[in-house]
Amino acid sequence: MQEDVRPLITDRALEVQRAYMRSVRKANYRPQSYYIVTLGCQMNVRDSETLAGMLEEMGYQRAASREQADLILYNTCCVRENAENRALGNVIWLKELKKLKPRLLICVGGCMMQEKGMAETLKRQYPFIDLIFGTHNLHRFPELLFRVIHEEKQVCEVLDSEGGVAEGLPVRRTSPHMAFINIMYGCNNFCSYCIVPYVRGRERSREPQRILEEARQLRDAGVQEIMLLGQNVNSYGGGGDAFARLLTELDKVGIPRIRFMTSHPKDLSDQLIDCFGRLEHLTGQLHLPVQSGSNRILELMNRHYTREKYLGLVEKLRQVRPDVGLTSDIIVGFPGETQADFQDTLSLVEQARFDAAFTFIFSPRAGTKAASMADDTPMEEKTRRIQRLIDLQQSLTQQALESQVGSRQQVLVEAVSTRDEGCVCGKTQRGHMVNFPGNTSLIGSFAEVDILCAGRNTLRGQLCQN
């Protein structure tokens, strides 16, 4: 067993929750429906799948809209201020809905509830919320819901400590073809701007055997692509080559596509880079957040790498896999960022040639180190900077997409295209979205597509004729 593999939440504790699921199922005298709104990253999406699984086990059915549901659950995010504002705006809207539907149950969970003092504030200010819970006690949701139903009063439970890993909870997956697999929870990195370590707790990894078992079940159910999730997958199992070993084992399971996120550049090992040249099913796409191109800012961010080290990793990856598609996250306007620092970010972006980048204006998060750093850059200047960065990335994205024109790609068809009638869409192994004429029977399978032209963010193609 690896050193940071945490004790499991005991079978007994989970059996108690299963008993509550049965009790809630019995207590509801007519079929009930639920609607979950998920804010935030894939971690929350995966948590919502577990919450949906538990609700279905308790006899709830998925409602087509919020208005139709008997129970609405908000899974919140607090990584930036606007994520929080969205959550609060939504919750306030629910107050009106509850006036029309007094029996409506409103539940609020997720990262924002783990923020210091937040759950208490919500509890006081919004008495119409029936249940408030956090990320550390997700597995206790059935018991908490049971109490809401039976005690007919507001229930609020948020735990300070993360505890163990819960295995075997029910899950209602969003897609039958693509699946998220959590491999670890939490983060130990404490980047100075980031609230995630405070709300998700310390790193804890699942045992490799459990992950492999889950992958085999998904393969047998016809899943074509898995996405391994962790805040920093490189430190899976305590770091070193544990993640590369896990990937090597997962590759043998035979699911056609494996992706993962997120990797921290500071511990992207040579063994992991090697995997991109060696493993048959690992796709040629890597999300490698750089955050800034300035060494001074990287240090203030507590990222533990330099721009040179980062660009070196990019080069190594391209040597091993020349067509690798890199994506990144970048923060603009970190406290004290000068014009020169920002120029360093622009030049790094030019050199790294990302396929795409998510760009954010720094948002101070209470309790983090960066929130108390002096910040004298006016918001107008930050807005100008982010626009320049977005423009630069847009032109690089365009170049990356154009480089695909004329090629033949395997596309895993995901859905009917929302924009083009008669078209379906799906991703190439490098992660580019392709629209092409086709019908719904293709969804969930691989299609060979000739790429004809590039749009702003997507490709257009046609089914290969020969």
Ligand code: SAH
């Ligand atoms: N664990 C992942 C994702 C963290 S959150 C990682 O390490 O990359 C996703 C992104 O949000 C981060 O990469 C960062 O770019 C951005 N982010 C986090 N905190 C932020 C803040 N306070 N202000 C602005 N952007 C932030």
Ligand code: SF4
């Ligand atoms: Fe936040 Fe850094 Fe951890 Fe990512 S690695 S979750 S940015 S603290």
Ligand code: F3S
């Ligand atoms: Fe947000 Fe929590 Fe993810 S804070 S970004 S949902 S880990």
